[in-house]
Amino acid sequence: EPEVTQTPSHQVTQMGQEVILRCVPISNHLYFYWYRQILGQKVEFLVSFYNNEISEKSEIFDDQFSVERPDGSNFTLKIRSTKLEDSAMYFCASSEALGGANVLTFGAGSRLTVL
Amino acid sequence: AQSVTQLGSHVSVSEGALVLLRCNYSSSVPPYLFWYVQYPNQGLQLLLKYTSAATLVKGINGFEAEFKKSETSFHLTKPSAHMSDAAEYFCAYRRGFQKLVFGTGTRLLVSP
Numbered sequence: 001e002p003e004v005t006q007t008p009s010h011q012v013t014q015m016g017q018e019v020i021l022r023c024v025p026i027s028n029h030l031y032f033y034w035y036r037q038i039l040g041q042k043v044e045f046l047v048s049f050y051n052n053e054i055s056e057k058s059e060i061f062d063d064q065f066s067v068e069r070p071d072g073s074n075f076t077l078k079i080r081s082t083k084l085e086d087s088a089m090y091f092c093a094s095s096e097a098l099g100g101a102n103v104l105t106f107g108a109g110s111r112l113t114v115l
Numbered sequence: 116a117q118s119v120t121q122l123g124s125h126v127s128v129s130e131g132a133l134v135l136l137r138c139n140y141s142s143s144v145p146p147y148l149f150w151y152v153q154y155p156n157q158g159l160q161l162l163l164k165y166t167s168a169a170t171l172v173k174g175i176n177g178f179e180a181e182f183k184k185s186e187t188s189f190h191l192t193k194p195s196a197h198m199s200d201a202a203e204y205f206c207a208y209r210r211g212f213q214k215l216v217f218g219t220g221t222r223l224l225v226s227p
């Protein structure tokens with residue numbers, strides 16, 4: 001079954017460092033997403049991406065965050081200068097189409113620990 | 116704000132007992148509703164979804180959920196719990212083309 005793959009599975013970084021989390025969405029999917037889950041809290045939407053543009057972003061997704069599809073297969077989330085509160089599990093997801101009953105397929109997540 | 120509410124952060128059942136995980140939505144228009152499961156150290160996996168085609172929705176691993184408009188609920192059930200069902204369960208909600216919004220999650224604990 002097609003799956004979304006994420007790397008790294010776990011990254012530890014120092015506060016202020018830049019981090020790039022990588023995702024390979026399902027190949028025929030057109031919409032891409034990042035969500036995050038701070039330990040013990042709910043899964044929160046960060047951003048959605050379509051046709052090389054951000055289609056929606058949350059208030060969490062400030063100027064420290066950026067997303068990119070650098071080639072035909074990868075979708076990345078960059079955090080420019082990490083803060084302690086960025087420590088979380090970051091989930092990438094993709095879907096064939098937008099909205100309605102379309103299902104998001106999630107990756108296994110990348111756990112980011114900021115020290 | 117439109118959302119879903121999951122009652123109970125933890126639910127404990129014995130193996131073989133009925134599983135009932137509660138989810139209520141707040142919306143003036145019936146939304147699209149989903150249940151996802153997260154096994155330890157894994158990502159989110161779709162269990163089932165409500166699309167208005169049928170109020171009783173069957174999903175994977177023996178789970179099902181019933182959409183009740185009068186109660187604004189979409190509770191997840193399974194007749195007989197198995198040890199392997201121990202996981203965190205998330206109800207999620209979407210209106211139209213808006214983003215998928217998750218509830219706070221319910222951790223299911225299954226004891227022998």
